[in-house]
Amino acid sequence: MKTAADGDLIRRINRHRVLTEIRRRGTVARVDIAAATALSPATVTTVTGELLDAGLIEIAEDGEAARRGSATLSARGRPRVLLRLNPAACHVAGVKIAMHQVSVWISDFAGNLVRSIMVPVRANRQPPEVVADLVEDALRQACVGAGLKLAEIAGIGLGVPGFIDFSAGICHWSPVFGEGPVALRSLMTERLGRPVFVDNDANLATYAELWRGAGRGHDNFLVVTVEHGVGMGAVVGGQLYRGSKGFGSEFGHTKVARGGALCRCGQRGCLEAYVADFAILREAGDLLSLGDLDDPFEVQRGLDRLAEMARAGDPEVRRIHERAGEMLGLGIANLINLFDPALVILSGERMQLYEFYEAAMLAAARDNVLSVHRDRTPIQVNRWGDEVWAWGAAALALHELHLPPLEERRAV
Numbered sequence: 001m002k003t004a005a006d007g008d009l010i011r012r013i014n015r016h017r018v019l020t021e022i023r024r025r026g027t028v029a030r031v032d033i034a035a036a037t038a039l040s041p042a043t044v045t046t047v048t049g050e051l052l053d054a055g056l057i058e059i060a061e062d063g064e065a066a067r068r069g070s071a072t073l074s075a076r077g078r079p080r081v082l083l084r085l086n087p088a089a090c091h092v093a094g095v096k097i098a099m100h101q102v103s104v105w106i107s108d109f110a111g112n113l114v115r116s117i118m119v120p121v122r123a124n125r126q127p128p129e130v131v132a133d134l135v136e137d138a139l140r141q142a143c144v145g146a147g148l149k150l151a152e153i154a155g156i157g158l159g160v161p162g163f164i165d166f167s168a169g170i171c172h173w174s175p176v177f178g179e180g181p182v183a184l185r186s187l188m189t190e191r192l193g194r195p196v197f198v199d200n201d202a203n204l205a206t207y208a209e210l211w212r213g214a215g216r217g218h219d220n221f222l223v224v225t226v227e228h229g230v231g232m233g234a235v236v237g238g239q240l241y242r243g244s245k246g247f248g249s250e251f252g253h254t255k256v257a258r259g260g261a262l263c264r265c266g267q268r269g270c271l272e273a274y275v276a277d278f279a280i281l282r283e284a285g286d287l288l289s290l291g292d293l294d295d296p297f298e299v300q301r302g303l304d305r306l307a308e309m310a311r312a313g314d315p316e317v318r319r320i321h322e323r324a325g326e327m328l329g330l331g332i333a334n335l336i337n338l339f340d341p342a343l344v345i346l347s348g349e350r351m352q353l354y355e356f357y358e359a360a361m362l363a364a365a366r367d368n369v370l371s372v373h374r375d376r377t378p379i380q381v382n383r384w385g386d387e388v389w390a391w392g393a394a395a396l397a398l399h400e401l402h403l404p405p406l407e408e409r410r411a412v
């Protein structure tokens, strides 16, 4: 038997489906929302009426023109009223924590940028309270720049590298924390007094691609991120795939060499142990005479130096990048064979060095995909930096805001 609580849950989920469809399309008529969501026209009319009353959506200007009779007419000759999100409905913030910087992106309800900042930090193996301080300071600084109070931010998406249980809001391991697990969502929600949603940073880069990047319009695509580690986000059937426990898509820890190089996760032969920043720097150690690689600024100095040497044509540095490219291409071929995606997007800070391993990566990917995939799955590079990953975190907040609370969804 359906209870009142069930009815409320269904109503909220319907509201969310309608909002998501409007967000996906920009401006849209009710009849097209009904067709895309498979909700009845009557339900769409009720839900859009509630959303208009709540100020979350508005009638688009061309919709006003339609009402005056100067725009397109529906099949029955009635003017079509077009709906869109109301940018002024609220503001959200997205935060990406990396070991060397915190990036914040504040957007309005329609996803338009209001303010973004990047703050240099040292966030490696820090106590949770220290990381929380860094996030809060950067967020408050961004709010001041945006002319907003923190209390005016409706929701905050927080992207962290590592193993994150999204629905529980727990970070089980991350290079930014000294010890795990960390109940990051409850820590930050209590600290900031605002709803906070925590996810793996590669998933948030994937949200950014889904909503405003190359993934827009694709129901099945993959994002591979190469930075200090190697991450991945998978969109399957139009939805971000997280797996049964929230730890899916750990591409960096798939094994490419039995008993091979030691990885940060403690296991051997992981892809990341050949491709990520720490692996490249380890291989190049003798060439660079680096200091403490636990220091994120020293890591960055080493990467900058390697890029210089590669550009100057240093054969040893070129060989290191080519080997990393081969391993990455092998891994991507495995992904294409597993997922049959429409597109693979490469993203992350390392894409600045893409030119040094592109040829080796593409050759290895081509050689190792099944013949049915050969030359049929584009691999596209996106050189977006942390700022846009923070936009993905803001997109997560926008996505979550009008859904039922995570605890209710977990109980269903």
Ligand SMILES: [Zn+2]
Residues within 6 Å of the ligand: 252, 253, 263, 264, 265, 266, 267, 270, 272
């Ligand atoms: Zn590993």
